[in-house]
Amino acid sequence: MNDRLPGELITVGGDRLHVVSEGTGSPPLLLSAGLGGAWFDWIPVVTLLRDEHRVIGFDRPGLGGSPPVRRTGTLRAEADRLAALARWAGAPVIMVAHSFAGFHAEAFARLHPELVGGMVLVDPSAEPRRPRYARPLTRLEPLARLAGTIADATGFARLAGPAAYGLAMRMMTARGHVAPPEYVRAVCTRGHVLGTLLAEDAAYRQMAADLLVLRRHRPFPDIPLRVITALGDMRGGEDAWRRAHAALARLSPRGRQIVLPDVGHLVQIDRPEAVAQAVRDL
Numbered sequence: 001m002n003d004r005l006p007g008e009l010i011t012v013g014g015d016r017l018h019v020v021s022e023g024t025g026s027p028p029l030l031l032s033a034g035l036g037g038a039w040f041d042w043i044p045v046v047t048l049l050r051d052e053h054r055v056i057g058f059d060r061p062g063l064g065g066s067p068p069v070r071r072t073g074t075l076r077a078e079a080d081r082l083a084a085l086a087r088w089a090g091a092p093v094i095m096v097a098h099s100f101a102g103f104h105a106e107a108f109a110r111l112h113p114e115l116v117g118g119m120v121l122v123d124p125s126a127e128p129r130r131p132r133y134a135r136p137l138t139r140l141e142p143l144a145r146l147a148g149t150i151a152d153a154t155g156f157a158r159l160a161g162p163a164a165y166g167l168a169m170r171m172m173t174a175r176g177h178v179a180p181p182e183y184v185r186a187v188c189t190r191g192h193v194l195g196t197l198l199a200e201d202a203a204y205r206q207m208a209a210d211l212l213v214l215r216r217h218r219p220f221p222d223i224p225l226r227v228i229t230a231l232g233d234m235r236g237g238e239d240a241w242r243r244a245h246a247a248l249a250r251l252s253p254r255g256r257q258i259v260l261p262d263v264g265h266l267v268q269i270d271r272p273e274a275v276a277q278a279v280r281d282l
Contacts, residue, residue: 004186005065007039007057013084018065019058021089023050027117028089029279030082031057034099034125035204036197038064038187040179041098044272049279056089062196064187068148072141073203075210079107083115092117094282096275098268100125100200103207106251110214113221118282122267122275123230126244127208134205141199148195161188172233173266225255226278233264256281 007020020039031042039057046055062068086093097105102124109116151157165188169177229245231238249255263271
């Protein structure tokens with residue numbers, strides 16, 4: 001692993017994963033970033049909770065500090081990865097997942113309910129109906145990973161990666177990126193990070209479709225659940241987004257929705273105290 005990154009590389013579920021753990025309190029918190037994200041997306045939340053819990057951030061294969069893998073990502077594989085991490089951390093864990101990782105977290109809870117003590121979904125992805133073209137888009141995953149290889153070989157990732165990340169964060173958050181520049185350089189100059197981001201995007205619809213199937217066969221456990229709904233950067237569709245998240249909150253009899261009308265999608269950066277309070281409410 002790059003010595004500019006904190007944490008360690010561990011082997012769980014057959015994969016080498018970059019993991020950063022802070023604090024010692026129980027129950028442990030397991031943090032999962034959204035599409036293409038990294039452990040450093042959670043730095044503001046970790047700062048607020050590390051005196052109360054052991055807070056564990058990790059990078060999916062090919063993202064952050066984790067080495068890439070060649071195989072196609074599936075919902076079941078992501079759920080099983082979270083289960084392996086939960087066992088490593090000392091389950092049951094409180095699962096905190098942002099955006100796309102909400103699919104993984106819900107599948108984890110349905111497939112491995114004994115490992116989950118509570119859950120916070122931070123502006124999670126929500127697809128009430130099967131998305132169109134789900135299966136065909138997964139065929140683009142090899143091309144997406146090839147794009148990462150090309151970005152490495154041409155030097156594009158090294159030259160443009162950190163600047164592109166900084167621009168994206170300035171556009172998406174009021175705060176801008178919160179990661180130290182050396183972490184951003186170490187991660188965003190890796191071409192496979194771009195390739196993995198594109199591959200996750202290609203897999204998104206199929207994972208949404210697979211989750212709809214899983215809901216018919218595996219119940220959601222009776223655990224404390226908070227669903228944070230961010231409406232600050234919505235441009236139409238606010239009511240539908242609010243309703244979709246309300247349905248997620250109703251997955252558990254102990255579920256509750258928290259609506260933030262003036263906060264954008266990256267809640268963990270712009271309003272980390274809201275995420276911390278949702279964890280404490282559990």
